[in-house]
Every structure is written in C-alpha cells, then in structure tokens.
Amino acid sequence: MPKPLTSGKPLAAGFRLSLILAAIWGLSSMKYVRPPAEKPEENRFTKVVLAEKLDEPMALLPLDDGRVLFIERKGTIQRYDPATGETKVIATIPVSTKYTNKEGKTREAEDGLLGIVQDPKFAENHWIYLYYSAEGKEPKNVVARYELRGDELVMASRKVILEIPTQREECCHTGGGMVFDDRGNLHLLTGDNSSPFVPFVSGFAPIDERPGREAWDAQKSSSNTNDLRGKLLRIHPEADGTYTIPDGNLFPKGTPKTRPEIYVMGLRNPWRLSRDSRTGYLYWGEVGPDMRDSVGLGPDGYDEFNQAREPGNFGWPYVVGNNAAYWDYSYQTGKPTGRRFDPEKPVNDSPNNTGLTELPPSRKAFIWYSYGPTKEYPLMGSGGRSAVGGPIFHQADFKKADRLFPDYYEGKWFITEFMRGWIMVVTMDEQSNFVSMERFLPTERFDSPIDMKFSANGDLYLLEYGSAWFRGNDNAKLVRIEYNGGNRKPLVQLKADKTAGAVPFRVTFSSAGSTDLDQDNLSYEWKISPKAGGTARTFTTANPTVPFDKPGLYTATLTVTDAKGARNSKSLEIKAGNEPPVVDFAVTKGNKTFFFPGQTFNYAVSVNDREDGSLAAGKIAPAQVAVTIDYLPETFDLTNLASGQRGADASARFATAQKLIHESDCKSCHTVDQKSAGPAYKQIAQKYRGDRTAADRLARKVISGGSGVWGDIAMSAHPQLSLENAGEMVAYILSFAEDKPTAKSLPVKGSFTTNVPEGQSDRGYYILRAAYADKGTRLIPTLTGEKVLVLRSPVLAPEKADMQKGTEFTTAQGKSFYAVGSDSYIGYRSVDLTGLGRVGFFAQAPARMKAAGGTVEVHLDSPTGPLVGTTPELKRAAPPQPGGGNRGVPGRRTPNLIADLRPTTGIHDVYFVFKNANAEATQVLMQLTAVQFMELETSSTSGK
Template identity: 30%
Template sequence: PMRDFNTSDLHPPQNPQAPVNQSSFVENPITLPPAKPAFIWYRTRGTPEFSILRGGGRTACAGPVFHYNSKLKSETKLPKHFDNCLFIYEWTRNWVFTARLDKNEELVDLEPFMPDHSFIRPIDMEFGPDGALYLIEYGTTWGKNENAKLVRIDYIRGNRPPVAKISADQTAGKAPLTIKLSSEGSMDPDDGDSLTYEWRKLPGDGSILSKEANPTLTLQDFGNVQISLTILDRNGAMDVKTIPISVGNGPPTVKIISPQDGDFFEFGKPIEWLVEVSDEEDASINPKRIKVAHQVVSAQSNNQPSNLLIETHPGLSSMKASDCFNCHSVEQQLVGPSFSAISLKYEGVKKARNEAAQRIVNGSSGVWGQIPMMPHPQHSIKVAREMVDWIFALGQEEDTVQRGNSGTLIVHKPSDAKKANRSLLLLEASYVDSGALPVAPLSGSQLIQLRTRDLPGIVADSHQGLKLSEKEVGHIGHGSYLCYQGINLTDIRQIIAYVASAGTGGEIQLRLGSMDGQLIGKVEVTPNGSWSEYFDQPINISPTSGRHDLYVCFDKPGVRSGMMNLASLSFR
C-alpha cells in the first residue's frame, strides 16, 4: 500500500505500469515510467534463479560497464572477453561478478571475476584510461581498517607468473633455532606448469639453502634475518616472498589468570584482573611493561578486532625488518638511546613526530651525543612516521590501557542502550620483552571476551528452528533451540527469560552440552496475549559449576511455530 507521510493514511497500491509521484514536493502529480522487474536479485539464503551468487548478507553494488577498445595501446587493458560486461560486486560476500549484456542490454550470463582471489569488501571500482580496473577494498570491519586499499587489476597476456606463499611453524626462539618452513598455498595460475622452489637467508651470500617445497632449516647465528622463498615456473616467471625470523630471543608467554574467557561482567562494577608473564631471556619481568587494554564492542560476528594493543603496530614490523635494534633497545642504552627514553623526551613536543621521521630517513648527529645516526633512505617518510608512532607510544597511556601484574578497571555503560545490551568486553594483556642483543624485542599477548549478564538472542553462538532479529527471537516451535557456548554457570542460581506470547506458549528447558543434555531448569510460559509486551519469566536452575554450552530448548509437541518471542536472557 501507499502511505501518505503527511497524514500516515494508507492508500491502495498504485498501478506499476504508471505509478504517480504524488509528493507534496512536486507542483503537480507526475506519472513515472513503468516499473521494471529487478535486473538481478538474490536472497540471504540463496536464490534458485541466481544460485551462482550463493548466500550471505546483501550489500549489492554495481560498477562500470567495460567496453573493449581495440585501438587503445595498453599492455594491461582487459581482453575482449569482457566487452559489454557490467561489473557487479558485493561488499558483504566479498565477490566480483561480470554480468554479460546483449545489444539490448539484457542479461545473458553471470560469470565470477577472479574467483581464485579473495577480495576484502569491494566498495567501488572504475576503469582507468589504460583499460585496467581500479578497485577500492574497504577492509575487514565496519570502521577504520589497516587493510583498506586501492588496487589496480591488470590483465597479463601470455604466461602468468606464479604466486608464492610462505609460512613457518615459529618465527622466533633461542639459538640454534630449527624452523619448519612451508610453501603451502603457492600456485601457478597456468595449468601444467611445474614449480621450482629456492630458499635463501637474507642477508647472506645468496646461496640456496633448500630446493624442497617444505624444508626444515636450522639457524645458528644470533640476529634478525629474513628467509626468502623464490618460486619459478618452467618459463622462468617468478615470485618472491620473505618472512622475518629472530634467532636468539623467544617470545614471552602472557596469560590472563582472571577473569577468564567468557566470564560475565557488569557495567559500573569493578573488574579485578591478574596477569602472569614469563620470558626465558628476561631475568625479571618489569610490571611496567605489562599492558592491559579493554574495549567494548558489539557482540556480532566479524565485528571484533583481533588485537587492541600497540605491540602489533606496523611501525614495529618495519623496525624489525630494518637495522633499528642494532643500536637501540626498548629500555637499555646501546649505541643510541633507548626507545623508552626517546618517547619520554618528546612527549607533548609539537612537530617531534615529523622531525624524528626525517632524521630516520636522512640521518642526524648531535641530538643524543656525538655518534651520528646513519641515514635510511630505503624507508619512505610514511614508514618512518609509523616507526616513530610506535616509539612514542611506549610512554603514552590511554584511558583504556593499564599497566602492571594486577589491577581493577570499571567499564561505564554506553549511552546507547541498544549497544549496551549487545556488548562484549574485550580484555587483552600484552608484554614486550627486552630482546636478546642484537635480536629485536618480541611481544606476547592474550585476548579474552567478557559478556554482559543480559544476553539477547541474536548473540547466541548457534540456533535451530527459529528466526533471529535485532529485536527478538521469533518463529519459535517445538524442537527449536538457542546455544550459548562456554557459559560460566558457577554461582548462577536463576536465569530470567524476557518473553512475550500471543501464541500457544510452551516450555523453556535449560540443558547442558546438547539439546538432549542434562536438564538444569525449566519453566512453562503462559501466553499473555501480546507479541510486543514482554515480561520476566524466572527459571530457577540447579547448582552448576564450571563452563558449559547452554542450550535453551523450546518444547510444545505439535507446534511448528508461534510458541513465543524471546528478547533476552538474564543470568543472576
């Protein structure tokens, strides 16, 4: 039906062949062109008409149409195969497809574009004057992303180079260090090509250490090195990847003793935390170098950062790949001052960041003594600034960061009530060791998640036979269930279900481990005649200790749907 937004009155649907714009913002009603069916459509659970697009979220984007220009002199332009193809892309599902059109601009075919490549939330694309495709990848999460990037996609004619992948079972440890290297994931896009593997140590004499695909190497000498993998196809095309290895210093072990992963927390109430750190090379653990950070995030999948602390800063990675730790350490003065002293000296000094970055690139003398710092022209100003950011952050404190082996933090409730009811508290402890000269310092960390005592249905880890929405759990029938994994039920005596029912009502059963597991509590929900007026339904539970997967099961034989709606569970 049509709605009058001035009066909120509903009017009969319009004729789709001649819809009329009756808005108050136009002088006279305007008859619009006939409505057309969707060009391409798809549902979250898959669409038979377009099954190739699979299932998932829906954030469809349409890009440019490619028109092949035979007169364009370009080695990178896309081939004629894509002539008159519309490029479509999906921000949520991370794919790009080409929609082939006929001369009447009708859809002929859908074809995945670069199906072997993993796009990271494509959000915009255009063809350049060179005929290459330029694409913006938004990055992993909704917000600021380190992996957001602008990429250019070139078409390479003839033999395509191989793609190298490199990994190691460990990247740091005491000398001698034995590492298992892997080239798993390396591939040649041209079928039939055989690959040759060459492993080298950098810096070094260039000699090949192994020609195996997955060798085991033992590194004897202390220091920071790079292990490189060169793969070549039979036509001589190659790709090279490296991985940094630190020999002589093992990473510290960080463990959050309390609270534990999955525990409950309450806004405004103290959370006492205790951290243990061990490190083979550090004679003693400096509590001031232990950082504990916290962050409140939305309890939705794919919306949590993998780390919170500065030790994962890209500036540190660049420093490890350079020679910074030959002359500096975190705490101790070597050839040059410690990074902690540098951070303290320039705290609050305007323009210090840019000036320090310039000194890294161009070199300097007389700032900390008579020994000059050599220039590093191989680094861009951007990389140098990232290095400086990491150094300066060593002495900075944020409201979300505390230091020491133990402490207490209080997290205040977000002003947005909806966000507060769907929150997780991320707690991460991290420690940077002192290094083992000339090896760079290493960090270790542990990240845990704490839950609020009020858990909405939408944050359940799994479910069956019902429908989840931001507001409620609906379409509940006999045999439906929600599962919350790893719930600490120690000291929990009652779980309150917030429910409404204009349907049949039914029994809520609380079970451990599975929908047929141990029954620890149940209650019969009597309909209140409304789907929107919720009420508290207490469920007393048997004394239960430890962590369990809690199954919230719904029982009403013969009822397929419409037992009740569930908004949340409260653990007391």
C-alpha cells in the same frame, strides 16, 4: 577531428542479404548491435605487485618491449624490467616542488615531474616527452623531449617543446596528462594554477579580482582565452624541437586575444588524459571544489569524468558538474552580487583576464559526483573525492597481446578514484553516450590509484600513490593486473605455527587453504632464505617442519604450481634468535565470560620472556607492562579488535575509531606524527589540548569539511558519518596529546569494578588487555606479547548465538527471532558458569502466530548433553511468568521465563533447547528477544 563512428562499402541488394543485415544491424534502428559478452569471473584477474615503497609516483608509461617507465613527483624516472623483475632509477630531472607565498613562507606545492608519454614513432626515434615544473626562479611548466637509449635518458638531447608561464606564490592544480593522436598531435592537460582557498568563500569559485590577488582568480587562467593554464592543449611537435598548430582547435589561428594551442578550456584540476582509438574522443578525470550547496554562492562541489568530442569550454570557474552555476561575488564588499553566471553565455570581465570577454558556451560533465551519494551515479558511493580517469579498452589496439582482456570490456572506459580506492568500468553505447558503470575487481581496494594504462601485451598497469601526500609511502607501488582466460594461477595460503623463537627452534609451515580454481593437482616448494645473505633451503612437501639454528631474519616463500605449470607465491618473515614474550591476563576471582554492572572482579597479569626474564621474578618491571581495561559499546564488532594498532600498549577504547579512520579517506591526508597534506594527529591533539569544547566542534567539522586552520588544503566533507562516529574519531585523535596516547596503565595485579559509562547501554563489552614489548637482540627487533580477554554483557541477543537449529530471524518489521518446532536450539560457546545461578529468557508465544509455547531446557556441551535447568512452560499469549517483565519487549529489566541452574562450574558450551512434544514440526514455539545469565546472589540484573 574525430574519426567517423562507422565506415564501410555500399551493400548489394538481395532478400537473403537483407535478412542477414537486419539480424546484424537491428530491424528498427539499423545500428550495429554487438552481442553481449559474458562477464569474466573476478578470480581470472591477478594483481601482481612489481615495486613497492615508492616516493610519490605520478604517471607511468608501458613501453612496447615490456619495460615500464614511471615518474615520481620529485623528479626521478624509474624503469621496471619484467625480464629481471628489477626496478631502478634511470634519470633525475631537476624540478621545482615548492612555492613561496607573499609572507615568505615556503610550502609544498603540487608541482614537480608530472607527465610522461612516448612519441608515436618511438621505435624509430626513441623520443619520450616529459611535463614538469622547471627548476629556477622563473615560474613555468615545460614540455621537454628526450631521447631514451636503452635505459639511458640522454640528458644532452633535451629540447623544450612548450613553455607555460605559471605563478608560484600559491598552490595548486598542475595537471600533466599527455596523449598523442594518430596524426602525431600531442594533447596536454594543464591545471588552473589557482588557489581555491579564498577568504569568505573558500571551496567555491576562486574569482578574487582585487589587486595583487591574481593567484586566487581562476579567470586569469581557466576562463582566459589568452592563457595556457586550465586547458587541454593540442600541438604538433616537430623534429627540430618546435611545434605547429593543427587545424581544428578551439580558436582559429590569428584570432586576437586567443592562444591557438587551446583545444578545450575551462578546466580546474584535470588528470590522466586518454584517447578513444575508435572515435578520437578525449577523456579525463577532473578534481572539483570542496564546498556544499549555498544559495548566493554556489552548488555542491563536484568531481567530474569528462569527454571531449570536439573543441569546447567546460566552464570553470563559472560552472561545475552538470553546468551547475556559481554566483558572482564581490571581494571588495565581501558580499555576493546576486548575479548568477550563465552557462550558455559566460562572460569573463575580470581585470586579470587578457583574453576575450565573451566565451563559448559551457559543456556539461560526462559524469559528476559529490561527497554524498549522487542520484545519477549511485555506484560512485560517498566520501572524499579525487577523480583520476584511465584508458578506453579496444582489443584492436593490441596486435601481439599475450594476455588480452576479454571482449566483455570492448569499448569501455576504465576510471579510477584516488580517494575512494576503486576502479570502475563505464559502458558507453555506439554513440559514446553513458550507459552504465560497474566495479572492476570489487573485492580489491587500491591505495590511492593515480594512473593506469594498458601495455602492449594486454596487461593493465596501475600506480598506487599510497596513504599520505608529499612523501614516500610503504604502500605506494607499481602493480600489474593480468587476465587469464585459460588456466588460472593457484591461490596461495601459508602460515606457520611460530614466526619467532630462540635458537634452536623448529617451525611447522602449512599450505592449508591453497587451492586451484581449475581443480588441478598442486605441487609445493618452500624456500627459506636468510635476509642477510647465505644459502637458501628448499623443501618440496606441502607442510614441512624446518629447524632454525642460526639467529637472523628469514623469508619463507611458498610457491604453488599446478599441473599445467602455472605458479603463484606468497611469503612471511621468520625471526630466529628472540623468543616472543608470553603474556597472560587471568581473572582470579569472578566470572571469566560475563561482567555484571557494579560488580568487582580480581585479576593478575603474568609475563615470561626467555631472554628478559619474568614479571614474577622481578626481571621485568611492572611499569614495562601495559594493562588496560576498557568498555566498548554493543555496536562494536569484536572481529575488528586488532592488536598492535597503536603499539604494545594500545588501548581497545579506540578500536572503533581506528576502524572508521581506516575505512575513510583520512589516511590520504594525515598520519600520526608527520605532517602530510594535513596536520599530524599529534599536532591536532596538542593544538586543542585542554579545550573542552573542541571535541564537538571538530566532530562537526569532520562531517562538514572546510579549511582555514591548518593552511591551504581543505579537508573533505564526510556527510556519510554520524555525529557519534565522528566524535569517536576525534576522541582518538585528541588522545595523542598524551605522551603515550592510551588509557592510563593499570597495576599488573588488582581488582576492577565494572561500571558502565554514563549514557551507554550495558549490552557492550569489557576488554581486558595486557602487553609487553621485549628488548630485542642485535639481529632481531623488539617482539610484543599480548593477551586480550573479553567480558561480555550477560544479556545476549539470540540471533547472535554461535550455534542454531530450527530458528528464524526476520528484520522486515523490526527484529524478530523465533524458535520453530520441538528440539530447535541455540547455543553459545565457552561460557564460564562459575557463580551463575539462573538463566532468564525474554520470551512470548504470540497468539497472532498461533505459537505453541513450551519449555526451554539448558544443556551442557551439546543439545543432548547434561541437563542442568528447565523453565516453566510458556503458554500461548500467556501473561508474564513469575519474575515480572512485559512480554519480552526489548528494554525490559527482568526476564519473564527463568530456568534455575544446578550448581555448575567451569567453562562449557551452553545449549538452550526449546521443547513442546505436541507442536507441529513447522510451528513456532516462541518469540525470543534476549537471553540473560544471572548470578547466584540475585535473580535479576540490569537489562537496559
């Protein structure tokens, strides 16, 4: 049973003592009130990567001596040693990781090596316990005990403590979390071992009662009192390898049609069991079903974070989340029965049930959330879901901690989310009721966190599974999160003026940006190490210049040390022996800053490579150079225009889609060319190649989610996406039907007419990109050179100006931009004035604001630089000036205030200075909607 919440000796009487007690316990409730602790700054935590490129890491076990064991699903046990910083495989357990369905198809399951925990008396007996899917024809999961001697897992010491019969005809849900209590009882989470992919109602309650469909009926397991699946089990392992049943489980020993090992029943896919050392309460995450609310079938799918204070039933498959109930469904007729399950009196009348018919009442989840924002817990966000769980922090659990987390986190539950990549801290009151939650390290995103535990020295260890399911990932890693309440490690920044070159060449390294949050003096050490062996070179200046004479790959590591000895490091790679190609994309006729719809510009691409030769000399063939010109809408953020996302010939038209995909959960289930939990993008593209209706259909499915096309795994719903954004993502994916998924490469020299795509605003951008990947060398891989030019719309938003003074921008009732006071200005950097004859302004001087009006002067290179144009005076509430228009309202086609420019060429910073000598210093001169540059040949351009 759980420990009592509080305990203590009777208190003596006395007025003074009463006052003290009143202050401590609270005058009204007489409950202990812990004084609020100050929240630590995020920069006092350091995330240290200990091991990378892991193969499906599942669970970790920090040992008291500082070593960390972690398991991978395919059976390996790895050990990280902090003394050496080395990670190595110390054992491999033979496990089953696949299932074979009735059609004879073998597929990847969720089975494997799933759980690890140490015995409470590990220091004496050296026992660890593993939970895994045993290899062999008999489908079963087992808890087995092994002896760990140093780094050796003694295989001959294996004793199977508990066996759990399973089915291996269909996926999914295995569980595997384990924890011991202070009485030596082992608690184990098990999944429902049921397929959620049921015909007609996939993603709702799997209750298919037809003969031969047991794998699709969770009533055989989770709601079966005579089955160990879909449960939280509690047993007491004995020294001889057997186990006994502790008192206080859900069903008294000897109760017919029950298993005495059951502590909690009615679980679906539970993860990462933890125990509160103060209360004895148990906590875990639970992954829920996928579908959306449907009358006659069931509620939204919910994931849960759960708390068990005592034995009980959490209701699956009859309820989910806050006891939201499903409807019964007849698979014989293919229709709902009209009967909704009763959380207070659940009944299991399935023919696959071998246990009791009448079940204990269902318990509500502690925290529940769905795909979209959940009103009870809005901080959970939206998107894909996969609740994991985590530890409850108590400082008293760490007797000899070197880096103990601060008391701000006392009694709080650290939870994490596999799909959304965050860690949350849940605050509970003294009765362990939910109070609030907050992000832990909110600027960090974790790559599919799958387990985390505190170590004996107070650090928080975390396993990140990585991007794709059922495979190793480059971003799968073991990390340690350290708290530093005193002197903080320096923050390291490093860069190099060149990262590749033909030998001999010199690299100037820079430590600029490296800082110390405690304002300590810093010392610098650069270590240049050949990757293929050899002698490292060390430099102790902040910004050394280093010669590279021998070809090869080098690692340059900067270590920054503060005055108190705290140090931190970062590295980058130097490629010596291959000069990167130099690519240029030049506009040879036309404006180099703006595009004008319907106008043609000429361009030429040049490529020079020290090893390969040049394009001009014919050493590099034009076909080897990727040239693309693409239009991006005005909503695109140019700061996200990252090169190389799809190779040297990447097309900018997919940059928005790539950003959306990167920020969603897509990468957890899909990769470009290899099947993961879901199909590869190339598979999807080939399947729908030539299907003109596929794009809209797939975009809607991205939003709604679902399964049935690619197998058993359901795709998460994404209700937060607009149809437009989902369509962009689908267009990117379908482009992989091409051998090289890009827009067709253009000639290296030619002309291009800037026609805006139908249905899109002309306020966007044309992206001109040229790229060439060289041949590389025996020691140095291929290097890519790339040049990107951006031609922007000549109609500019004043609030996005590069320089501003004396302006106000409000969004309270629509966007409004004001110039305030004479000599206020806005400015735009690097404008090509070649071929431009006028600048127009969509402006008005609103009478309601007592705007002063005024003129606009055009200056070059500074607000007081050469004057090249001036508008007529704009008067308060005056009708539009010559040139037409409609008072600066967005959507007009012609500006109402125009400045003719003196003949000017070249690239300049351009400033628009607002003038009215009679205006007060704080008086609005005018409201500005847009600025428009115009060509010499015409007085207007389209301004849709």
